[in-house]
Amino acid sequence: MFKPVEMVKVSIVGSKDNFKTTAEVLHKLNVMHIEDFSEEDPYFQLGQPLEGASKASRFLVTLRSLLSYAKVDASYEPKQIYSVSELDSVLEKKISELEGKISSILEEIRSAEEELRRLEDERKVLDPLKALGLPVNLLKGYKNLQVFVGYFSANPLEKILELTKDFEIFISEYAKEFVGAIFVKKDYAQDVFKVIQEFGYREIAVPDFEGSYEERISQIEERQKVLREKIESLRAEVSKLEEENLDLMLALEEHLSIELEKNELPLKAAVSKFAFVLTGYVPKEKFDQVKRGVQEATAGKVVVEQISDEKYKPPTALKNPRFAKPFELLTLTYTTPRYHEVDPTTLMAIIFPLMFGFMLGDIGYGVIILALGAWLKTKFKTPGWQDLLNILIYSAVSTIVFGFVYGEIFGFELFGEHSILAELTHNEAFKHFPHVNRLENAPVILVLTIAIGILHMAVGYIFGILNVAKEHGWKHAVYEKLNWLLALISIGFIITGFIINQMSGAFAFAPNFAYYIAAPLIIIWAVLTVMGEGAMFLIEYLTLLSNTISYARLLAVGLASVGFAIAFNYMVLEMLFPAGIVGIIAGIIVFLLGHFINLLLGILDPGLQSLRLHYVEHFVKFFEGGGIRYIPFGKIRKFTKEE
């Protein structure tokens, strides 16, 4: 909670012939975040991949290109799990077999598609040639004549006549243009070509075939049909093959990528003529496990030591209680906390749903969102979705709780003056059930939201003080963060003073005790800020003020949602009362549609606003981020197993 997993820096040193074993052990343990080695010197240089790497990567390329035709989503569960030794024995044979089968079919598909395209091209020129009316064998194959066949924007006859009379032209209209054939002596070909270019000449490639145009067209259409059917059946064959071998292919892919990872580990290591050095970070509690594991596997020939040097930049592995885990998604979306920074996830896991519920606060909507979240959780299995839906479920529960506090169900009043419960059960007691009516108590809730805001941001500044103190010392913490905490408290007192004056009917800025407390705070803040950050930063006081008022959205969004619901309910009641079957049906439709829209807004808006209050108002007070994500060397096997 609030702190990431504690890391220690380790170095692993040994002779090169033990590298492979070390890589195996580390990969299996799956705990070490390995640091890239970057400073080469005459003795230590970046390692070369082990010998298996090139073979593995070659096979992987083939396998992945084959797999790219199969659609597998992340939640796919294999029916069969292969063992590594089993895979190793069939590896080459299976891959070449699969490749042979699948790629020969893919090759056939490609050539069929190619032919299809050629036929389509030919088909396109047949209609204009048919319109021209000359048999195809007359259009080419002359020794002394040049034939120009193509489209023209106008008839070029007159212009060519100016050049020569030794030519023949056939031209006819086709699709708002002209299609024509000009037969001219080769001597004049150049000049004629220049002329017809001015007439927008575009050449038609005359196809080779015997017989009439009609025959050829029907021939082509028949062939196209055959080809299309062929492609379809081949595609079906490929997907059948993929389906049959999917588990095997996925297992091979996983096995090979693990092998590749291990064999490419030297690329992160410093390697001399006979030795290697790996540095990285390991969670403190796992250090012994790594040390023992490596030293046992290599009979003590590889040394694992905890080191401390000036370049201590551990990766961040967030550590939060289980209930708060889903919220790590929201923290990481903002940025990865640095190792020394406070991790706000756990606090967010409590505040976020509370804010959501505070805004939406309706039993009916809460129950629907809860059901929706639970249902979607069975549909979307990827970790990201699961986290998001868990957040939604927490928020729904909080919405129901606040629904009881506000006494609202689908915008109807559950308790109070117009209690529907009292009306349905004829029990007056429900009218006096304790609850808070949001519309009637809006000004009070407004003040409450501001108070929540000040507390929320104050926690942010306290985190900020801790962060800065840890990284740059307490002096900086006082100049950069404590001064702003004082400013925030002063804002709190100013608002209190304002409210007191409003309630007692005095002039808004008439002096009272709250203003007297705020004044010295402002002076201390101003002095600290000018000394620490500079006079320019005094203007930021207004930003802080606007941040504070920003929390009023906690009320605003809720009122908007209640307003919608009440408006729809009012419309429905208007429709129902004159009765009649049409009125009832229309009433039900309006009720469902209205509340559906309001519910959609009710999920989206409180969620986004609550997130925004965290990101913009809360996080900026302390959260700089830009940390390194902890990515251990290793992989959790899903499709394969080791004996």
Next chain:
Amino acid sequence: MPVEGFVAIGAGLAVGLAGIGAGLGEQGIGAAAVGAMAEDPDFFGRGLLMTVIPETIVIFGLVISFLLMFI
């Protein structure tokens, strides 16, 4: 003189005009943020943050309208 009506109009204008202002502010930022996100999906968090900054203006309008209506 009956001022309640004018107060209500004023309250409406405070929220409505502030909303237009916030919308104008957000349109450019939002477009730029979506563009940046298309380049680098990691930008989502910061993009959202920047897009919603002008939104506070509406809340100012809202607070003013509250002060008008209730106090």
